[in-house]
Amino acid sequence: MFNWKKKTALLLAGLAMAGSAFAADVPLALDAKQFEARNGAKVNWKNGVLDLKIHNPEWSGGVRINPPAGQKFDFSKGRYLACDVENTGDRQMRLTMHISSGERGSKSSSHVDLPHREVNTGIGLNPGEKRTMRIYLPHASLFLAPEGGKHMRVLDTAKINSIEFQLQWPFELPRKYLVDCRISNIRLEGEPEYDKKIAGSKDYLPFIDRYGQYIHSDWPEKIHSDEQLVKEHQRELAELDSLPPIADWNEYGGWATGPQLEATGSFRVEKYQGKWFFVDPSGRLFWSTGIDVLRNNTDSPNRKHPEWYAKDVPQDYVLPFTDWNLQKKYGKKDYLNDYYNVLVRRLRAWGINTIGNWGSDDLILLGKMPYTLCLAEINSPALRDIPRLQIKEENGKVRRINFYDVYAPAFEEKMGNLLRTRAEQSEAAEKSLTDPMCIGYFVDNELRFNDIISGTIKAVPDQPAKLEWVKDLKAKYENSIEKLNKAWKTEFADWDALIANNKIVPKSDGFHADSQAFLLKFVDRYFEVARKGIKSVAPHRLYLGCRFVGFRQNGNIWKGAAKYCDVLSVNTYSNCVANIPARDFHDKPMVIGEFHFGTYDRGMFAPSLCPVGTQQERATSYMRFVQGALTQPNLVGTHYFQFRDQPLTGRWDGEGYQIGFVDVADTPYRELCESARETGEHMYQYRLNGKAVNDMK
Numbered sequence: 001m002f003n004w005k006k007k008t009a010l011l012l013a014g015l016a017m018a019g020s021a022f023a024a025d026v027p028l029a030l031d032a033k034q035f036e037a038r039n040g041a042k043v044n045w046k047n048g049v050l051d052l053k054i055h056n057p058e059w060s061g062g063v064r065i066n067p068p069a070g071q072k073f074d075f076s077k078g079r080y081l082a083c084d085v086e087n088t089g090d091r092q093m094r095l096t097m098h099i100s101s102g103e104r105g106s107k108s109s110s111h112v113d114l115p116h117r118e119v120n121t122g123i124g125l126n127p128g129e130k131r132t133m134r135i136y137l138p139h140a141s142l143f144l145a146p147e148g149g150k151h152m153r154v155l156d157t158a159k160i161n162s163i164e165f166q167l168q169w170p171f172e173l174p175r176k177y178l179v180d181c182r183i184s185n186i187r188l189e190g191e192p193e194y195d196k197k198i199a200g201s202k203d204y205l206p207f208i209d210r211y212g213q214y215i216h217s218d219w220p221e222k223i224h225s226d227e228q229l230v231k232e233h234q235r236e237l238a239e240l241d242s243l244p245p246i247a248d249w250n251e252y253g254g255w256a257t258g259p260q261l262e263a264t265g266s267f268r269v270e271k272y273q274g275k276w277f278f279v280d281p282s283g284r285l286f287w288s289t290g291i292d293v294l295r296n297n298t299d300s301p302n303r304k305h306p307e308w309y310a311k312d313v314p315q316d317y318v319l320p321f322t323d324w325n326l327q328k329k330y331g332k333k334d335y336l337n338d339y340y341n342v343l344v345r346r347l348r349a350w351g352i353n354t355i356g357n358w359g360s361d362d363l364i365l366l367g368k369m370p371y372t373l374c375l376a377e378i379n380s381p382a383l384r385d386i387p388r389l390q391i392k393e394e395n396g397k398v399r400r401i402n403f404y405d406v407y408a409p410a411f412e413e414k415m416g417n418l419l420r421t422r423a424e425q426s427e428a429a430e431k432s433l434t435d436p437m438c439i440g441y442f443v444d445n446e447l448r449f450n451d452i453i454s455g456t457i458k459a460v461p462d463q464p465a466k467l468e469w470v471k472d473l474k475a476k477y478e479n480s481i482e483k484l485n486k487a488w489k490t491e492f493a494d495w496d497a498l499i500a501n502n503k504i505v506p507k508s509d510g511f512h513a514d515s516q517a518f519l520l521k522f523v524d525r526y527f528e529v530a531r532k533g534i535k536s537v538a539p540h541r542l543y544l545g546c547r548f549v550g551f552r553q554n555g556n557i558w559k560g561a562a563k564y565c566d567v568l569s570v571n572t573y574s575n576c577v578a579n580i581p582a583r584d585f586h587d588k589p590m591v592i593g594e595f596h597f598g599t600y601d602r603g604m605f606a607p608s609l610c611p612v613g614t615q616q617e618r619a620t621s622y623m624r625f626v627q628g629a630l631t632q633p634n635l636v637g638t639h640y641f642q643f644r645d646q647p648l649t650g651r652w653d654g655e656g657y658q659i660g661f662v663d664v665a666d667t668p669y670r671e672l673c674e675s676a677r678e679t680g681e682h683m684y685q686y687r688l689n690g691k692a693v694n695d696m697k
Helices: 009-013 226-242 321-330 336-349 361-365 409-416 418-425 427-432 449-457 464-476 481-488 495-500 509-535 555-564 615-631 670-689
Strands: 035-038 042-046 049-054 062-065 080-087 093-101 117-125 130-136 160-166 179-189 268-272 275-279 288-291 371-374 388-392 398-404 438-442 568-571 590-594 635-640
Touching: 035 042, 049 062, 080 093, 080 117, 093 130, 093 179, 117 130, 117 615, 130 615, 226 321, 226 336, 275 635, 275 670, 288 670, 321 336, 336 361, 361 371, 361 427, 371 427, 388 449, 398 449, 409 418, 409 509, 418 427, 418 509, 427 438, 449 464, 449 509, 464 495, 464 509, 481 495, 481 509, 509 555, 555 568, 615 635, 615 670
Parallel strands: 288 635, 371 438, 568 590, 590 635
Antiparallel strands: 035 062, 042 049, 049 179, 062 160, 080 130, 080 179, 093 117, 093 160, 268 275, 388 398
């Protein structure tokens, strides 16, 4: 049973002391000479305690702990590499810990001779908080699958190169005491799970059971029979019946007991007491806590390896395990209506008030929850035919850049009519035009903005964007190629030579200035036309942007986005977003479109883009991430990617992460669900006050 009534004030306050649960802890014998400060970090190792201060977040900042000269670390006798981390600073912080084996640059494809590989973990800590950070050690000696099988990213744990503490995928600006922490008790925890050692091919195959789960391991949520599926479902329904709704949420999930603002009948954004908020149709403040990919079945494996599966493989090799499991769980094939009504109850019980990106039309059409819609992405049918930037390689082949040519006539035609076209094709999109539950629309996802300039200067001669840029350059340089050459430090014979160029990307200050001016113009047109595609049909719906990959975008890209987007959107995978550089956002609200946390402890081969040690740490990490976002004045919501674990053998592009609120059998991860509920119950007070209503220190 979910212990929903259990209060987690200590967890919310960030004061939990997560000590070791293992009797076989082995502290590492370390010497001050082994500690290598990097990129300006301040490092002090004394009496088994490391005081670490990081001021520069760039890659390889922090500290590297080297093994004794001429040796490697031997972690082959432990289950985890762990340490206790205390935030001694005055604001939320994040930190990542990394280990690797093998030599950098090695590209061995041998099944035994491992190439260079790295694994990591991370933590987000409130001021004064101390918790344990763990890396589950993926021993090659235990978990290397036989030829033809799949396995986790294993290391030669007897030959570990170093331990590093840093900020993976940095986005922060340099600042004194960006990280101010104390790291202690660096240790090996427990013994390796020898009982999980992978056997030879004869005993290893098949390794996926009829429910889509890993055969050679067990865990609390694992399903062993059809009867268990039904029993767990009935138990969950009873729990949902007994759980009261969040007391101060209204029908939208807005703050029913909070300030009353103007009710416009639509979602909008407004700054209140110096912090941005969504405002729901009834005029209440609304923080969007959402989940992406809310669907009954996604990412069905399509792998031509029938020997992997205990279940007979269909002729098309598609294995929709979750769909099969749900048919058994609900006792019928046409379960969708029942399923989505239960899903609404789940989301409310879990403290979730928004259907995030890629939500099911069936779920949206129930009309019971606020939602966002992704109108299209660059490879979607609605936009696929817009010409891309194209580069002609030296071998004569043409390569497409993953970005539109915004000066191609088809761009304005298709993007400018995008919502109108979608409304003609989709009942959910049509409903959204007048539906007060619709927050707004994303257009695109994780576009390659960094390719625009090189893609344009090296584009094929008849590329409309290239011709537009040359037109601007002719106007600036009075139609004189000599003046351009002087500014760019180039030697183009004439304008035709510039148009024909597909190799040279100048490095001069003059080129940089001209390229940035064109980038701003290019990006401005992209966002202007995308906005037009929404506002010409649904003026009262919000344009939620393009879901940038991370915060480190060119300033002109931010400028163009902020000019036209009602809400900026960024996908980020880190343990904390409290210290994002808000100066780039031009005082615009922003929603986090994706974040997540995962582990190795549920029979999966890959934890996530943001790994942590245990399910409880995953739950705590969710809370810390949202808490940090709530303290950031520009942020108006956080959407978790994604609802369900990805397939054990990977989706279409290979991703196979343990990241869901539910697993492949649709069983909830209780720790994460409870944590999300606690977060949702307190988020509005936390947003305004910087702390929860209860005793937050």
